[in-house]
Amino acid sequence: MFGLVALADRGVHDPDYMPFLRAWTREPDGVRQRHSLQYYWRCWASWDVEAWELPFGVWVDDELVGVQTIMAGTFPQARTFETGSWVQRDHQGQGLGKEMRAAVLHFGFAGLDAVRATTGAFHDNTRSLAVTAALGYEPNGDQLRPRDGEPARCLEFKMERADWEPRRRNDIVIEGLEPCLPLFGLDATER
Numbered sequence: 244m245f246g247l248v249a250l251a252d253r254g255v256h257d258p259d260y261m262p263f264l265r266a267w268t269r270e271p272d273g274v275r276q277r278h279s280l281q282y283y284w285r286c287w288a289s290w291d292v293e294a295w296e297l298p299f300g301v302w303v304d305d306e307l308v309g310v311q312t313i314m315a316g317t318f319p320q321a322r323t324f325e326t327g328s329w330v331q332r333d334h335q336g337q338g339l340g341k342e343m344r345a346a347v348l349h350f351g352f353a354g355l356d357a358v359r360a361t362t363g364a365f366h367d368n369t370r371s372l373a374v375t376a377a378l379g380y381e382p383n384g385d386q387l388r389p390r391d392g393e394p395a396r397c398l399e400f401k402m403e404r405a406d407w408e409p410r411r412r413n414d415i416v417i418e419g420l421e422p423c424l425p426l427f428g429l430d431a432t433e434r
């Protein structure tokens with residue numbers, strides 16, 4: 244967690260461009276770090292079967308390079324999850340975004356038995372949109388979201404389990420999930 248805060252301090256995106264719905268990367272020094280820690284603590288502290296947010300650290304060898312988050316509301320009933328991510332700037336454009344998204348799709352579909360994944364990005368976030376396109380999501384409309392005080396077009400995407408199955412990777416391994424399944428409202432004995 245402290246490592247992720249320090250990693251974000253080294254830069255997440257071009258300062259002139261805001262890829263996030265909440266402009267946390269533009270907060271002043273001191274505030275940004277505190278808010279980031281509060282965010283990670285909140286993910287643990289407010290965990291509920293009906294609403295959870297799970298940020299996975301992303302390591303290349305022993306180096307922390309980013310975060311891949313998976314989140315859901317009413318997952319036991321809707322079996323739908325959403326994702327969000329960032330890679331520290333120095334490590335972008337090297338294929339990591341695609342790898343980590345593929346990993347979390349595997350976690351959601353293979354690990355949690357989900358039926359749909361969703362994601363979204365601002366219309367001009369070319370890298371994020373390229374990752375989404377490369378992994379085979381379908382367009383699912385758009386929304387206007389506030390950015391820099393103005394409405395900005397956010398493109399939405401979805402992937403059904405049937406779209407993921409043919410792309411399923413056999414080199415991704417999930418470890419340690421079984422004892423955690425009740426936290427997702429899932430029963431290991433039914434699987």
Ligand SMILES: CC(C)(COP(=O)(O)OP(=O)(O)OC[C@H]1O[C@@H](n2cnc3c(N)ncnc32)[C@H](O)[C@@H]1OP(=O)(O)O)[C@@H](O)C(=O)NCCC(=O)NCCS
Nearest residue numbers: 262329330335336337338339340341364369370371373377
């Ligand atoms: C979005 C993000 C997670 C993607 O991770 P990444 O490691 O950079 O992505 P990858 O290298 O796996 O893939 C990038 C894709 O963009 C393409 N790309 C690379 N550089 C690019 C550039 N300067 N402009 C446009 N596209 C570019 C790559 O070719 C690749 O597409 P392809 O699969 O069609 O070849 C990362 O760039 C990031 O953290 N950005 C800032 C935060 C952010 O935008 N988060 C997402 C919010 S929705």
